[in-house]
Structure formats: C-alpha cells, structure tokens
Amino acid sequence: MKATIYDVAKEAEVSIATVSKVINQTGRISHSTRGKVLQVMKKMNYHPSFVATALTGKRTETLGLLVPDISNPFFSEIAKTIENHAHDKGKSVIICSTNYKQEKETKYIELLQRKQIDGLIITSGFQNKDLLQQMITSKIPVIILAHNDPSLNISVVSVDDFKGGFMATSHLLSKGHSNIAIIAEEVKSSTIRILGYEKAYESKNIKPDRGNILRTTASIENGKRIILDLLSRKIPPTAVFACNDLIAIGVIQGAREKGLNIPDDLSVIGFDNTILATTTVPALTTIAQPIEDMGEKVVDVIIDEIEKGSETSKKRILFIPELIVRGTTSDLKDTKD
Amino acid sequence: MKATIYDVAKEAEVSIATVSKVINQTGRISHSTRGKVLQVMKKMNYHPSFVATALTGKRTETLGLLVPDISNPFFSEIAKTIENHAHDKGKSVIICSTNYKQEKETKYIELLQRKQIDGLIITSGFQNKDLLQQMITSKIPVIILAHNDPSLNISVVSVDDFKGGFMATSHLLSKGHSNIAIIAEEVKSSTIRILGYEKAYESKNIKPDRGNILRTTASIENGKRIILDLLSRKIPPTAVFACNDLIAIGVIQGAREKGLNIPDDLSVIGFDNTILATTTVPALTTIAQPIEDMGEKVVDVIIDEIEKGSETSKKRILFIPELIVRGTTSDLKDTKD
C-alpha cells in the first residue's frame, strides 16, 4: 500500500538503517548512497510515518491547544495565529474546544497525552488546576495563554489584565462617569481586570459600588441579560465595562432594546478588540490585546521549552494592552433631564 | 515513567494479551480477571497509547479538518460544531487553516496522512483537485463540506448554493432592484450561487449585467474595496448580494464611507448568517446556512464511511438555505432625487 522504510531500502539496495540515517541526517553516509536513497524516496513518494516515529520515543511535532470556545472570535483569532506560526515552525496543532466544561477539559487532556503531544497550550478559562499539576509533573511542557494565574509554576503569556482593567475604567472615569458597571467573566484574567477597575476608582478617590461588579460567561446573550437587569435598577449605571467584546455587544443590544442610545445614554467599552469590535455601529471602544503577538510568542515559548526540556526557567510574559477609542463611549451627559 | 501494558500485566499477574483483551473487550475473559485488570489499570492510571495502537493498524480516532481561514466566523463556527460532535463520537479533530494557499493545502494533507488520520473533511475553497484524487485512491475517506463540486466522486455535505443564490437575488429583485451587483468568492460554491443569481434574473425576464458579477476572496477589506469601485461607476448598483457575511460587512462599511445610508441608498444581503450578521446595525439580511446541522452531518457521514470502508456509496447531502430578512435590505427608492 503506502511505501515503508523497507520498500525504500529494498529499492535502493541498502538497509533500513541506512535509509533511516539519511532521513534523519544522522550518522555518516557516503554522498552517493545518500543521493540514491533520496532519489528512491522521492520516486516512491515515501514519507516516514509519524506514528512509527513517535513510538520510538521521538517527538510527535504536535501541539495541543485547549480553548473554551472556538467560536468566540478572540479564540478563533488566536487559534489562527498559533496555528500559522506553529506550522511555520514545523508543528501541527490539535485544537480542542471545551465549551467551558471541566469534564471536557479532563477528557481532552487525557486524549492529548495519549496522542503524545509535545506540548500543550491552555487558554483563559481553564479550571482544573489539579490536572494541570499532573501534567507538569509528567514533564510535558504546558503554557497558559491569556490567563494570568501567578499561583501556578507554568510559563504564562498574557496581556496585562490589571493594566487593561485600569485603562478601560480610567477612560470611562475621565469621561465623567462614576457609576460604572463591570461585567466580568468567571475566569482568572477577569478577576484581575476587576482589580484594575477598582484601582482606577481608587486613584480618583472614588469608592466603587460592589453591586456594580457582575460576573458571567462570555456570550452575547449573557451581556444582554445582565444589562437588562442593570437597567431596571433605580439608579442604573451610565457606563459599562464589559470584559470582552461578546459581552459588550450583548450590552449594546440590550440597551438598545430598552430604547437607549449608545453612547449618549450609555457608554460601553469592551475588551479584546476582535473583529466584532469593528463591525458594530458605532464601532466599539475596546481594550486591544495584541492577539498576533501573543499567539506567536506562546508558540515560541512552548517550542523553546520542548527543546530545552523542562528545566527551562518558567517565563511570564505580559503584553501591554491598548485603548482603542471608537464610538461607544462618550462624556457623561448632564443628568438633569 | 508512564505505565505501559506490561506494567499493568505484571501488576495484575496476567499476560499483556489478557490486558489487551480487557482493554478492547475482545476475546473472553473471566469476570474475576477482568475485574482485577480493570482495577489495576485504574490504580496505575493507565491509558493505552494511541501511538502504539495506531501502529498496529488500528484507527487513530482522529479526523483532519482543512479550512481556508479559521478566523472567518463561518469556519470557526463550523469547526466548533464539528469538533463538538466528533468528540461526542469519540474522535478528535486536527484543524488546519490553509490561508487559501495551495502550498499549505499540500503540506497539511501530507502531514495528516503521515499522522494516519482516519478521515479528512475539507471545506469550501479547496483548490488542489489532484491531491484530492490522490487521497481518494489511497482509500482514506474524504468529505467535502460547503463546496458543492459534482465533478468529484466524493461525498458532499453542503447548502444548496444554487437555491441560496436564487433566494438572495429574488429577495432583492422583489424589492424592486434590478441593478444588483454580486460579489462572489473565487470558490466553487460561489460560482453556483452566481448561477442562482442569474436564474433569479431570468425568471423575472431581466438580463443581468455581466459587469455586475465580481469575484474576490472573503474579507472585510475586499468587500470594502469592491464596493468603493462599484460606487464610482456612472450607474452604481442599488443593491449588493455579497456571497458571505464578511464581504457584506465590508460593503456596508465602504458604502457608509461614501456617505450612503444602508438600506435606503443601498440594499445589502449577505450569506452564511454568522455571528457577524447579528452584530451590525442594522442587522444584516442574509442567507442562513444551517451550520450546526451541516457540521453534525458531515461528522456522521465521515464516520460512516470510515466504519463501512470505502465501498460505501458516496452521498451528496444538500441543506436548504433560509432567507433571514433583517435590516439591510429595503424597497428600491424612486430614483428621481
């Protein structure tokens, strides 16, 4: 059927060991036999089986990527850059989408281990710390992306969530808003953004209202649901800091349903700067994560750890977020109607 | 390091064959030994290596998925459903994004073969027919998704592009438009949508203007570029049928740049009904593809072909598209300004 190393060896009239050596460029072989083998390989359209190779203990040249929801543009965009960059470096990527379910995390991680991936990239929203710990001890390189949890001894590539939260809130504060709701995800990085939010208030000497801190899972629906809730309060917020673009869009849609004008009646700022932020009208003011840079960096780091072995010192790389002011935030209007 | 079948055998005081049998539920083993082996496996946290298993000729339980651009919401949404459904069926998915490059197609297909995937799902935009032919002859099941090319002897799961093109155009026609530009992708399914476009004209006894048929690659930028072009004609179109949502959004943005109001000055209809179609204002009128159904179906079909072997008769499954009328299309205004 498909050519094996034996077929090539026979055709080239050498031993399989010789063929193996020219494939891997190991040992010393005469120029002529090398040429001959190469030629036969090409002629027979031979490609070594990764499976057999992996069984001998070599790497599989495969990375695992765990995301909570590949249909969230933030993750699909990051997956794209990771995939591209990894392939440039000769690795392929198995992408698994966990749907925010712990059981799926567990299942996929076991699966990926069984497939002998060389390294694993996990992203924001990962919940099962024990599992992680287990992977670490089993020596397979793991990196966390966009999930800045200092309590784990793992390399991290992330945006500076604290700074991002601070910037977003400060922007709103500087526009005169003081009643700002923050809708955060139930993940670590959002927790840190909340810290930035509080810090921003603090530096203005205002006390944030704890009731203004909401948490949910990333989706348009949840954003909408929460803003509807918020809007039914006696004193609704005049601005919302949504911890990602999906939620921000839900907020905008919900507010519009209530007849509010964005940004005149409600300022909204998002986070991530995905494609969604550019397609709304007005376009969404948001905090940009350097998605491409982060994706490339995480690949570089994990490849480095794979090659250097697990003794490499763990890195913690924080990218600086950027405030992108577009049309969904404006100065607070006089409240006297 | 990691437990192997030998470790389990020794610990359970049986042979590896016995262990193998309980793993695979083959042969007959006494209840007691089975129990013991099971228990030891659990105790040692043993999981059979996929690599070793694959080498013996069994399946890898892995599917390949080739998309041209995972950051296009259509593909990331379809990838999500495929991934979910496949995992429910016990398969994992390797997603590769080719960036619309033939060389990458080639590279990934070779790679996937080397990894001994059980089946391959390729999507719209695939270009290299020869490669496909080669895969078919090499007996590995291949299915095409959203790319309805009757010239290939492969199973197809797709939306009815002809009907979709017809519906979109008819909708515009029924609104009084007769100067409708169609911006299609350079892929087969778009070609068929163009046929539907022409058919719609024909059934109204109008002759479409060939200059109104444009082709490009899916992206917001391209949509914008083309509409800007179109708008600079002496007699610009009054409506645009964009063959996907990304292009449609580019069209909207470009038209707005020129000061046009959507839909009053220009009606726009998209295709796909991705998340993007719901986030614009006004929301995008579009032709919906049943993404979930298609994704699930394609997984079912490929698993079926994997299990039944290549003698299964090839299927051609067409889903019916649906017109979703939202805010970007309206009746043609009187042209007298």
Next chain:
DNA sequence: TTGAAAGCGCTAACAG
C-alpha cells in the same frame, strides 16, 4: 560507511 538486531507499546492470530 554500512547493516543486523533489539525494542518502542500494542494487537491479533494461534496454542494450550
């Protein structure tokens, strides 16, 4: 510079 042979972890006859 080349080749023989052991072994990676598992499956699948075939014996017993």
Next chain:
DNA sequence: CTGTTAGCGCTTTCAA
C-alpha cells in the same frame, strides 16, 4: 479462558 509470539514502521546501538 489465558499466554506466546510475531509483527506494525521506525530509531538506535553495536559490530563489521
């Protein structure tokens, strides 16, 4: 019902 053994395709000593 259980165990022995021969591969699967490749890498890697170790000899020649």
